[in-house]
Amino acid sequence: MQTMNLQSFDVIQYLEDRGIEYRLRGKNVSRGWVEINCLWCDDPSFHLGISPQKFLNCWRCGPKGSIINLICKIDKCSKPAAKEVLKQYSHLTDETLNIILNKQPQPQTKSLFPLPGRPGLHxxxxxxxxxxxxxxxxxxxxxxxxxxxxxxxxxxxxxxxxxxxxxxxxxxxxxxxxxxxxxxxxxxxxxxxxxxxxxxxxxxxxxxxxxxxxxxxxxxxxxxxxxxxxx
Ligand SMILES: [Zn+2]
The missing domain is CATH 3.90.980 (DNA primase DNAg catalytic core, N-terminal domain)
Structure with missing residues (x-):
């Protein structure tokens, strides 16, 4: 059975092939985050984290969604082209990739359960x-x-x-x-x-x-x- 996540995407190989400098956080590389200079903000020092599941988060300018967005930026390509790159570096089938990529971060939920406090972080x-x-x-x-x-x-x-x-x-x-x-x-x-x-x-x-x-x-x-x- 194929794994339904992007953990198998070899982000280090991808970055090395593109000549992009990266840093590893945590002792165990396969379980840790990979950090690069953010391509969305004026970041001088490795603030864009790529999680083990290949979600992007810049510690300065916020979450950036899936790895697809990074590939589009680095390769200056369209989403379908980025998907081909993903496939190449993760050995996932089209079908599996489609399922994974359709899973987006959940929007704020409407609640049957009243939460205390106020929405957002002050x-x-x-x-x-x-x-x-x-x-x-x-x-x-x-x-x-x-x-x-x-x-x-x-x-x-x-x-x-x-x-x-x-x-x-x-x-x-x-x-x-x-x-x-x-x-x-x-x-x-x-x-x-x-x-x-x-x-x-x-x-x-x-x-x-x-x-x-x-x-x-x-x-x-x-x-x-x-x-x-x-x-
Ligand atoms: Zn940033």
Missing amino acids: DQYRDYLIKRKFNPDFLEVYYQLRSGPIAGRYHHRIIIPIIQNQQPVSFLARSISDSLQPKYLASPSEQSLKPIKHCLYGIDEIKDEAVVVEGVTDVWRWGPGAVAVFG
Whole structure:
């Protein structure tokens, strides 16, 4: 059976064939990110990360979608031509590629489950994430992180929706200040559509291969393709 993701795309070979300088992040190359100078912004130093699943994220100017967009930029070619390049470097069939490429990042969902807080990440939440070397733009788009409410139980907390089948079913609220404990508050089970312990965080970004990591922040670091259980 063919793997339904772009992990097999040999990005290093592709970059070397094009004479593009890259850097590796993480000890294990096959599991880590590849970084190059961003082609979308005025980036002097390797801010464009290519995730193991070949999603693009610039730590300065935000997510850039799939690897196809990068190939179009580098090879100055059309999308169909970029697809041929993808095929050449990943040994995937047309059919598999079509399935993979039709999977786009989910738009903001309409919710049956009311999430606390406010949509989007306001400055104090963005600053906190940036300090921890996360990209707030990426996390807003892929994981739909929200700002905490202006007062009450979840004040000064990032609201982390737990999304299953494109539907928020529960949430975690992460403190953005060391003095505010506990670090995480979970949505009360009686108010959740599904008990948090029965959820797999990040599952909506998985085709059929997943990496299981420790917690939600590890999922953010890894990007699409990683899941976390709630212990
Ligand atoms: Zn950029």
